[in-house]
Amino acid sequence: MKELKVGLLGLGQIGSGVYQILRSKSSLIRLRSGVSLKLVKIAEKNSARVRQVKPKGVQVVSDAMDVIRDPNINVVIELIGGIHPAKEFILAALRAGKDVVTANKALLAEEGREIFAEANRLKRNVYFEASVGGGIPVIKAIREALIANRITSVQSIINGTTNYILTKMSEEHLEFDRALKLAQQKGYAEANPTLDIEGIDAAHKISILASLVFGGWTPFKRVHVSGMSKIRSEDIAFAKEFGYVIKLLAVAKSEHGKVELRVEPTLLPKGHILSNVHGSFNAVLMKGDEVGDLLLYGRGAGSFPTGSAVVSDLVDLAKLRANGNHQVVFPSLKLLNVRPVSTVLSRYYLRVLVVDRPGVLSKIAAILGRCKVSISDVIQRERRVGSVVPVILLTHGTLGESIRRAVQMINQLLVTKGKVQVIRIEGES
Amino acid sequence: MKELKVGLLGLGQIGSGVYQILRSKSSLIRLRSGVSLKLVKIAEKNSARVRQVKPKGVQVVSDAMDVIRDPNINVVIELIGGIHPAKEFILAALRAGKDVVTANKALLAEEGREIFAEANRLKRNVYFEASVGGGIPVIKAIREALIANRITSVQSIINGTTNYILTKMSEEHLEFDRALKLAQQKGYAEANPTLDIEGIDAAHKISILASLVFGGWTPFKRVHVSGMSKIRSEDIAFAKEFGYVIKLLAVAKSEHGKVELRVEPTLLPKGHILSNVHGSFNAVLMKGDEVGDLLLYGRGAGSFPTGSAVVSDLVDLAKLRANGNHQVVFPSLKLLNVRPVSTVLSRYYLRVLVVDRPGVLSKIAAILGRCKVSISDVIQRERRVGSVVPVILLTHGTLGESIRRAVQMINQLLVTKGKVQVIRIEGES
Numbered sequence A, B: 001m002k003e004l005k006v007g008l009l010g011l012g013q014i015g016s017g018v019y020q021i022l023r024s025k026s027s028l029i030r031l032r033s034g035v036s037l038k039l040v041k042i043a044e045k046n047s048a049r050v051r052q053v054k055p056k057g058v059q060v061v062s063d064a065m066d067v068i069r070d071p072n073i074n075v076v077i078e079l080i081g082g083i084h085p086a087k088e089f090i091l092a093a094l095r096a097g098k099d100v101v102t103a104n105k106a107l108l109a110e111e112g113r114e115i116f117a118e119a120n121r122l123k124r125n126v127y128f129e130a131s132v133g134g135g136i137p138v139i140k141a142i143r144e145a146l147i148a149n150r151i152t153s154v155q156s157i158i159n160g161t162t163n164y165i166l167t168k169m170s171e172e173h174l175e176f177d178r179a180l181k182l183a184q185q186k187g188y189a190e191a192n193p194t195l196d197i198e199g200i201d202a203a204h205k206i207s208i209l210a211s212l213v214f215g216g217w218t219p220f221k222r223v224h225v226s227g228m229s230k231i232r233s234e235d236i237a238f239a240k241e242f243g244y245v246i247k248l249l250a251v252a253k254s255e256h257g258k259v260e261l262r263v264e265p266t267l268l269p270k271g272h273i274l275s276n277v278h279g280s281f282n283a284v285l286m287k288g289d290e291v292g293d294l295l296l297y298g299r300g301a302g303s304f305p306t307g308s309a310v311v312s313d314l315v316d317l318a319k320l321r322a323n324g325n326h327q328v329v330f331p332s333l334k335l336l337n338v339r340p341v342s343t344v345l346s347r348y349y350l351r352v353l354v355v356d357r358p359g360v361l362s363k364i365a366a367i368l369g370r371c372k373v374s375i376s377d378v379i380q381r382e383r384r385v386g387s388v389v390p391v392i393l394l395t396h397g398t399l400g401e402s403i404r405r406a407v408q409m410i411n412q413l414l415v416t417k418g419k420v421q422v423i424r425i426e427g428e429s
Helices: A013-033 A047-053 A064-068 A086-095 A105-122 A138-145 A160-172 A176-185 A200-214 A233-241 A303-322 A360-370 A400-411 B013-033 B047-053 B064-068 B086-095 B105-122 B138-145 B160-172 B176-185 B200-214 B233-241 B303-322 B360-370 B400-411
Strands: A002-009 A035-043 A059-061 A075-078 A099-102 A151-157 A244-255 A258-269 A281-288 A292-299 A345-355 A375-380 A388-395 A416-425 B002-009 B035-043 B059-061 B075-078 B099-102 B151-157 B244-255 B258-269 B281-288 B292-299 B345-355 B375-380 B388-395 B416-425
Touching (some): A002 A064, A013 A035, A013 A303, A035 A064, A035 A303, A064 A086, A075 A086, A086 A099, A086 A105, A099 A105, A099 A303, A105 A200, A138 A200, A138 A281, A138 A292, A151 A200, A160 A176, A160 A233, A160 A244, A160 A281, A200 A244, A200 A258, A233 A244, A233 A388, A345 A400, A360 A375, A360 A400, A400 A416, B002 B064, B002 B303, B013 B035, B013 B303, B035 B303, B075 B086, B075 B303, B086 B099, B099 B105, B105 B200, B138 B200, B138 B281, B138 B292, B151 B200, B160 B176, B160 B233, B160 B244, B160 B281, B200 B258, B233 B345, B345 B360, B360 B388, B360 B400
Parallel strands (some): A002 A035, A035 A059, A075 A099, A258 A416, B002 B035, B002 B075, B035 B059, B075 B099, B258 B416
Antiparallel strands (some): A151 A244, A151 A281, A244 A258, A281 A292, A292 B292, A345 A388, A345 A416, A375 A388, B151 B281, B281 B292
């Protein structure tokens, strides 16, 4: 019998899910895997949380170090979130000879290089299935199922809040602010939704996935991030007319040793498998050189889906420890060579508000031509001379740098009102 | 360093993929996992296959027992397919102290109970990721990622051939025969496509999945199987009018200790995630009590996707063996209690060909009423008195037994031509 003695830091949303799963499923897990998981100590400062969960058969303390220093504990689960003091707690746990399980994507994306270097030095393990995609076993799929594959591309919807908002905007023709309020009422968005809306949360997650699949460490600051608050319901409607859906897509691709990394609202063809990921669901589509396309789809957040991932890490660690073992996650921690998005070739959607006068479209077309941007489709509606109307242009494949220059020039035209809306198009073969 | 010495039985489609992956990816795998995979011997009787692959740095023999008895080999990969002599080879390998990796779904579904009982007795391992869903890590997801979950439902598209045919019939308005020919030309269907078309292959696979998720062994003969050759392109068109797609769905559900198991053409709402699985792709949608819905999607066949799954099993076995270990896959091999489909409540699609006379619809409606089948939707077109026209009826939730009785009576009406087409509707909440 492999027994694992577990300490838990943080009894918030995920922590309480982990507590309840361990309580109700320990004997099922023992039957299935031969592993006995025993939660022996919880650290939580907030006594209101402790009163709400009322943990039974487990000691509750307020000081995390009381768990970390306990010689009786093998594995520490870090679920307090944030960078500090989560980082210090994880490092202290590793130095105390413990393995660590964490769901902390911000910490891993921003400080993971130091944490994994220390884990490698100490021959201890940091497992983090719950940090990306909640209950979706994407880390396990990459590390184990796809071990024989070079993964060249990851395209993902890994923030449930923004996917819920975009779904509502699309299905119910709502503007962003209204859809955000709905998401907050449903508990999908936090009171301060910045990390989700501005794409930072998705950037943390794609950064972790890129480090896993490309055999090096992702410098988080090099992820190109653009939030979704700029998307208007008319963009969604125009995209639909052309046969596209708008998603906040997190992408990591590798070509010739250079990595492309970006999180931004993106047009996807409506038949694309990721276009059919609705509401708060998450999905990760990977391309492996042996396996081809592989998609994993499920709940990217919530106490129980995320708790389910934490518990599967515990079982894996118990098996690993029975072997006295350390499993290297990142064989190399050298920084990946990230390519500026300006050098990426993509098609684009442009929405330009113009004063409708004869010759306006030809002025815009001339600028695009000069910048070597070629147009594939145009919509111009409600033509009334003198009124302000939207012109929608789809381009052929274009360098990011060319689009940037063209848009800058179009923004300066006297007939242009406001700034050009620019959205990348992805997912066509 | 964990080293695994591997023997391979069969150098057909999957076998040659495994050979090539081991050849090209061994050093990548060693870097990532610390596991060294060494292919030492291949058994293949067909010398044309050997000449085609030209294996290098590995001994090729014609007798499988020559591999199985080799004391230098730790793991035998069985890729010859079929029941006999594959079963005898696997049992011999286990008795010779070897672990086994197989992609043989027919064998596992029909004879797996005996094989796993012997593996448990000998404390040896049989791994079979490649047997269901090709390169999709569905076995690993169930056994490891979802270890804390009770899975209550599996809905899947696990036969690429039939999904390709149904996709072609739907997209290009082809009849079955024509679409089958296309699939054969593309290499997606075999010259004798019976196992695929009649749902046997999918039944083998869902049978394996049911045994894994429901904690017992599935009596394969109890899987309710209905093939797809009865589907006509007009059924696909009518289904579309009502907002449905037709898929060959393999389903396993458990309720109150009874298991529902079926493979048959099924109507799914077009917004359902499985309705968007096109061409030869496979997908498995599972519902776990902690994780909620989880979908895995990818290539269900082919040398390299399937080879990728075989190789991931090898790495897992190498780690397990380093620990001198046996991992129980099926803690119980007692037979599952399978519920007759006649007791399952479902909605149904009925297509009845009738001679269009006044009162025909009311006769059909009267029979349905007497059998307690309630109608939700009707289409009757091209009304010309005396001509033969299709009447399409969708029912509310009905017991399989009630539908069977009603259809039997409708088939006997004088105004009915041919037999009623009956297709289950699934996937509505």
